[in-house]
Amino acid sequence: MKRIFTISVLVLSCLFSVNVSFAQNAPVKGKVTDAATGEALIGVSVSIKGTTTGTQTDANGAFTLQAPPTATLFFTYIGYTSLTLPVNNQTELNVKLQPEAKELQQVVVIGYGTQRKRDVTGSVASVNGSLLAKQPVQTPTQALQGKVSGVQVLSSGQPNSAPILRIRGTGSVLAGANPLYVVDGVLTDDIRNINNSDILSLDVLKDASAAIYGVRGANGVVIITTKKGKSGPAVVSYDANVGFRQIANPLLLANRAQYTDYLKDANPTADVNAPVTFPGTTDWLKVVSRKAFTTNHNISVAGGGETNTYFISANYLDDQGVIKTNGFQRFTIRANNDINISKKLKFSEQISLSRGAEQTVDLNAIYGNIYRAAPIIPSIIDGKYGNTSAWGNVSNPLIQLEKANNFTLNNRVQGNVALDYKPISSLTLHSAFNADIRFNNQKNYMYQFASDNTTFTVGGGNQRQDNSSLFIQNDDSYQYTWDNTATFDKTFGQHHLTILGGIVTEKFKSNFINGTRQDVPPNQDQWYLSLGNPDVNAKDDNGGGLFTRQSYVARVNYGFADKYLVSGSFRRDGSSKFNQHWGNFYTFGAGWVISEESFMKDNHIFDQLKLRGSYGKLGNDNIDQALYIITATSNLPYYFNNGTLNLGSVIQDIKNTNLKWETTTQYDIGLDFAVLNSRLTGEIDYYNKKVNDALTKIPLPGILGDPDNSYITNAASYSNKGFELGLKWNDKINSKLSYNVGFNISYNKNNVIGLNGGQALFGGGINSKTVTRTDNGQPIGSFYVLQATGVFQNAAEVAAAPTNSFEANKVGGLKYADIDNNGVIDADDRVYAGSYQPKYYGGFNFGINYNSFDLSADFTGNWGNKIYNGKKNSRGSENDNIEASYANSRFTTGKPSNTDPNVITSATPPSTYFIESGAYLRLNNLTFGYTLPSAMLKRANISRLRIFLTSQNLFTLKRYSGSSPELFNDDVNTGITEAGIDNTNYPVTRTFALGVNLQF
Structure with a gap:
């Protein structure tokens, strides 16, 4: 009986405890509004601090949450300052969130x-x-x-x-x-x-x-x-879009009639019917291009408790190229975590894993030939290719695509782990190990095909692949950076001081191995070098690179009364890329928050006004790690007097063992401001940037035996000077309507100010003739060409003209200025005619939100730059095709022209005739979205659902006659002096997509 009584008491006690526990959790209701406008805020995250329990506000800004009367609620919302609010036995709360700081x-x-x-x-x-x-x-x-x-x-x-x-x-x-x-x-x-x-x-x-x-x-x-x-309950987000890309502003090429009419002048002996097997016109751009599918899917989960937070995401991207067989797929996983081990010690980790698969195309072999291929030759008929090469023309671009399979697989791990320790509240000790690891595998396979009637509609020509060929390369790289810093941050009354000091260690290592074999089977499952013929043109190679850096960093930021600011940083770098390993780099800055002065307190114009300035020295060591190391070339043949062949080694390249990094000094003066209740904010800057000890080539006497007759050393200087203006306007008309507008513009003047004995750098070859020259007093990569002055209209003008050393003067041909007045048009008559670097560039954007609808647009553009129409000038054969616009405007006896010549041949020299304005204004993005009312989503436990339509590169206003004034050279290190030449650039695309933003 006593035992039963005891058990009863325990059960009643437990029930009482449970009842008390339930009694402690009571419903707390409330409404969250904008503190400035009183507008209800939808989707505000409301959680009980220290737990994972929480909810979100509905369409009216209301929420209901079961919470103990002693709990503390935590309110977070994008664009607003987070708020912590104790319940204090209240059952109803009216919460006002302040918009984030200005x-x-x-x-x-x-x-x-x-x-x-x-x-x-x-x-x-x-x-x-x-x-x-x-x-x-x-x-x-x-x-x-x-x-x-x-x-x-x-x-x-x-x-x-x-x-x-x-x-x-x-x-x-x-x-x-x-x-x-x-x-x-x-x-x-x-x-x-x-x-x-x-x-x-x-x-x-x-x-x-x-x-x-x-x-x-x-x-x-x-x-x-x-x-x-x-901290708070898990938030699941899913963002996706799906759409298609197409070539924006495809260039129109001459059709059959225009082309054959042109051939009568360019190649009068040509029989335009000889290789023709069909009566139509081949649009080679349409033949090799397509409307390309694109999609992007991203899902993420974020949340955390009192001691840890997490963010995990996965992404899949599929981007087909507008050129057939071209495409890219990427899968990415990311995990970012923070763990508070104790009040003083925090562990953090950020890691990203990505895997990309790319099917590439050879732009020079494919896209360069699209513009030149004859339109009277069919692309393919009954499984047989049109033989453009038999016509004395370029290779058939379609067979170049279909008989090549270039595939690259990229695997990459990038991220870091870090510890932060705070022995005292004002001191943080930080140690982070950062790594970037890449593993790449490349396979390029060329299928075998003959230049006979089994492959082509007409046999012969020079387009053939006698043996199948497989190239494989595996390369990997490993880079790590180890940061160890200490940061002291303390406020003493009106004084705020931050001091940073640390050590940074960096190492990079790479390796590659590749091989080539012929007669490998066409089955992709058999693409292994061991299955090829090792006795025919087999080749294997391997290599890699290694460099290290050691750095010491320091920075001091000081502020007094939130209005007088001083900062300075110092970094001492040691790099294995140079024989002179060590260098010092620094910056000094000062700022004055004028709006905090007493004489500005009653002003009715500026809400914030700050004047700032900075000066410093920076470096650039982005060169090959062995550029200063003298190496010998081995296995070179040498015959002695007795005729015996011997293999030996010799130093062929002359190098500067005292190379050092390029240094840049720059000063900047800027003004930041906010007016009209901070609805309008802006920045104005002036900068002057000078590069010293820039790498350039110095000419050498040929007797020294260097193959290039030059060596690289620090003997050049460049400058960039300019102004920048950025403005932003944000305004809310009422609780339903708000809008924003942004504008920025930049002016930059680039100039070569001293080659100091270095030779002018030529670049951008067209028909074995250079187009650009980098020299003193001109922008980098300036066009350096003959000055075209018109077209010869009659024989009398031809007879009176200077002798042309490039091609014979004739009626309908281009006239050029004899700059040196020696009676001969030659390379000495070239002039500078601008560069691809714009003088002005910028953008304009706006956004409107009305109820659940949103509309945004982004514009971008530039002007003051030039483009060289290399496609028009690069004609390797008289049978090459031409642009339709040129076919209609060129000089003919029946329709004379004083601007466009009769024909353009491989002998036609680069001139101002091919230079056009690069100015443009493009609608870069236009997006229209609709967010469903939360009341409709509540039953499905969805906190936000937005559907949108978007377009990229919708239209471009331009003066350039080509497809796009935005030219891209992916060889950014060696192609700097060749920028602005439109020859084999991949077509710019236009995108239309439908997307969704979903959040639980």
């Missing part, structure tokens, strides 16, 4: 740390990741186009191409002009593995503040920060 109060990443934008003394631009994710593009830099002053972005329609960035002009010719990318602390030169939806923010260091990265910062720094989780 533009100058936002936090930006400055390298090894962050700062409030109002405290920054350098020129730093920041773009929210949500703006980058809106566009259907592979890389964030493509989405950056037109959004930041001082940043020019050139992109290509080719899948998996890396956009070219120029921050405040071109600063190098031989050492690379692209910026450094930093992804969550990982230093890299390639961000094609980054999923745009994972990006929280993108910050651009444009001025000398990039000196914190030493020899990597001369061309600017782009810092990408990926998303992390927040």
